[in-house]
Amino acid sequence: MAGDAKPRLAVFKLASCDGCQLQMLNLEDELLEIAGAVDICYFLEARSQVLDGPYDVALVEGSVTTEHDVERVRDIRRKSKMLITIGACASAGGIQALRNMHNVDEYTRSIYANPSYIHTLSQSTPVAAHVTVDFAINGCPISKEQLLEVLTALLIGRAPQLPTYSVCVECKRKGNVCLLVARGIACIGPITQAGCGALCPGFNRGCFGCYGPMESPNPDSLCQTLTVRGIPRAETLRLLNGFTGWAEEFRSAAEKLEKASI
Amino acid sequence: MTATNGTRTIRLESMTRVEGEGGLRIEVRDGRLQDVRLDIYEPPRMFEAFLRGRSIREVPDITARICGICPVAYQMSSVQAIEAALEITPGPGIQALRRLLYCGEWMQSHALHIYLLQAPDFFGMESAVELAGKQPDLVRRGLELKKVGNALMETIGGRSVHPVSVCVGGFWKVPRRNEMLALRGRLEWALKASLETVKFVSSLPLPEFKANYECVALSHPREYPMNAGHIVSSAGLDIPLKEFEQVFLEMHVAHSTALHSVRAEHGSSYLVGPLARINLNLNHLPPAARQAAEESGIAWPCSNPYAGIVARAVELVMTCEESLRLIDAYEEPEPPSLPYTVRAAEGCAATEAPRGLLYHRYRINDQGIVQTARIVPPTAQNYRRMEDDLRLLIPGILEQTDAEIVDECERLVRNYDPCISCSTHALRARIVRS
Structure with missing residues (x-):
């Protein structure tokens, strides 16, 4: 400019x-x-x-x-x-x-x-x-x-540099213990774009997707992991249908999850 | 602004320096005021509908999103309503930390309104940016006060807009004592700056205006009300929270996507917010705030809406005093959150948001899923009172130009620190003269 x-x-x-x-x-x-x-x-x-x-x-x-x-x-x-x-x-x-x-x-x-x-x-x-x-x-x-x-x-006059990677990266940098792996807490940080500084995991709670989908997320894989870890489907659906639930990647994952269970 | 066929119409597309968007319409016929109304066109967001089907664990995160300026208010009213339904009462440690978090929110919200939104009115300026050109130290003081309030919120809630620490039963995680003590120095500065703020706003030429208000606020036997108490009014009302919906009625009017609250008994307007709170709770202000209120030159109880800026400044002192007291006494609550058993139940709560009384009611099922939600924000309760004030103001200024009338009306409405985003879960001025 x-x-x-x-x-x-x-x-x-x-x-x-x-x-x-x-x-x-x-x-x-x-x-x-x-x-x-x-x-x-x-x-x-x-x-x-x-x-x-x-x-x-x-x-x-x-x-x-x-x-x-x-x-x-x-x-x-x-x-x-x-x-x-x-x-x-x-x-x-x-x-x-x-x-x-x-x-x-x-x-x-x-x-x-x-x-x-x-x-x-x-x-x-x-x-x-x-x-x-x-x-x-x-x-x-x-x-x-x-x-x-x-x-x-x-x-x-330069391009803005914002992270396109997931909240997981921020969590690792902060040295947080993974809530999903260690405690079986539902978290959609693995598919959510970084930017908050892994705020919620720092408060002992799973990420609920404020920043929306990261670049090229793999929500199906995460949904499978959440299921294996015993997270009720309804809870996973609510996490996907949240503050950025209408974003294409989250919406289609939620639709798939809903259909899979019928 | 347009004039057609002898009908004088003034349009101001949007009111400015208010939170959210909406307008004002004034109709004048044969030199007399016919009608005045706030046109609230901010799009409805329908929180009460989409809260249904959500887990009570998510409710404080969702209700926070009703307002970026007072998310804690929505978190406090919603978790306490759910706790009332579950019949659990968090202990004094959790309650003290919630009050501290709320103090941070009042501080940043009041500092924002006093210095950035309202102060320019008293200097004939259009913004704090313009004001900063003439009085940089004044605006910088306001920004720094806001920043201290935000820092308090960030320490307890992780961030100031939509904090993440509050949950049903208490907190997901509580701050360490040394983190809280680290804020002490800044809060001591903020206390001094707040006292300076009271002096500053007391020196401003407040327009004369007298209305007959029924002030409504929470009242608590031992403290200045925030998170606890029952509902009282200057007309002698004294009711438990659960009677709120019998005493106050929400009306749906054509020109507004926000509902308007009135007294059910006689359909009259009432006032909530800092002025109403001080009028009803002067004796519960902590010492420095009490003294500042007395030295402000305002005779309390006060029914001049323009004194709202003084009331807000006195409350700024109160929040700094309270924060210092609570931090000194702070011990990390253990456990940070009270365990609870979910059951089908209904409960309500009201707390004092920066802009006034905020009522929530929820019915939940035995899985902890919300079945119905009811939210009555402070600005929706004040709309009718704002229109009544405008009806008192306008007849006396009809000789002025349309632009001047619009300006006066905006100034009057700004006293209420309206949050239109909250109330539609907005202001555009129009004057029609014929």
Whole structure:
């Protein structure tokens, strides 16, 4: 991003919890420096100034769940040179994609007294299901260090370097004892992308897939191992159908597991 | 902003410096305010539906995702509701650690709102970024306070957004005593910075505004309420948590994907959050916070919503004081989590989220699978009260330009620190004049 003018940055939100945008504000030591290095043109949570596109970089949080948001992501794409999804919702459909496996009308009726007031799509989908995404930062929430790496890389004009290997690698580096092997605890770390620093295993609990599928995972093999270790099928299914459950690799593994048992 | 056929319409696409997205619509006819409403268009996420069929072991991880700013609140209300169903009560060590974790969340959330979201209003500025250009030390103090709150959350929960340590019965793993003591120095700084914060917000020119609020909050005989207590109000209400749904009713209105709560008895609005909490619990503030409240120049109980920023600052002092006290007394709870036997049951709980009362109820089966879930977030309880406040504000400022009216309305709503993401499990302003 050479040139004299500062890169124009925009931060958008779709269906989500705000947590990934908050990770930008959680860069307390770097925030003011970032604000000095780029023009933050659009970031509703942080500032009232709203500048129209085109933008050099758009960060998009949240999944697409309404007709209106389908239009919004198309508009964001048109206005942005580079579109980066931040977090499990934008990159994989998020926890709210659990609706995709159920009847949304029934969901709406169970929560809202007047379902006719509610306009929502039957599925919660990642941004990439609608427009081209240039880069995805995974995680529920994203790691602020990864966000900083991506922003820094863009500012100096190199490719961002994020891990594509599994949580297992982080576990080994930390010297954690493998919970699955040593204690028979269900863990989907072997197929989940690193980035959290093997947080949950450090808390004596199995990974539940916040960062989504790693590059070329082998979920079928893991499912077999979990079965052999005596993990109930329902528990494995819930782990796969979690925060990134709509990601292709996790979804197809869950479908296969469900069919295999019929 | 557009004007057509004598009907004056003002549209502000989205309210800013609030958490989540939504709008505001104001209708004026013949110079009189006809209608005002908050348009909550943030997409519904339907947590209560997809919680069904999930294991109680997963519930605190799932409910955390309702809100990135107050995930601990959702974890606390949900695990305690399930513990109520299972009739287990974690011991004082676990309860103290939960209060510490909650203190961290209040600290980062309040610091974020005071310094990054609301302070710019008092300087006529559009953001903390602009404010930092003029008063860098002020904004840096706010960021550092936020960082200390986050550090407390990270030490106990592994990370500040969606921490991973909380489970039904207690914690998956508890921090070592020396890890907690290592935070002491930063918390001592934070206590001083919080006292400075009270002085700073007390010096701000708060607009005059008087409303008649029914304040609602938890109350506890021995402590400032967070995780325990019963529900009281300034109108004399005093009920156990299990009566929440009889006393407060959720209404579904056409312009909102968030439900609106009212008092069931007379359909009236009520106020939850820091101002309501201090009004009802002034005597339970720890000493430094109590003194700061008294020296703030605010006469408590206070019914000026703009004093919300002062209430939040006083609570910031409270969280630092409480954290230091709890850390000094901290001993690693053993076991970190209370064992339990799963059975079919139903239970509810309410805790004080940074933005106010947060109620959860769950019915589970004998396999520990959720059958029904009910979640009433603080912002949904405040929407009706926000609209009532706007109804009081707007008639007095109708001579102003549309842009000025929108700005005043946004400022007023910002007092509530609304979290729209929470309430839809959002703000866009429109004024229609004819």
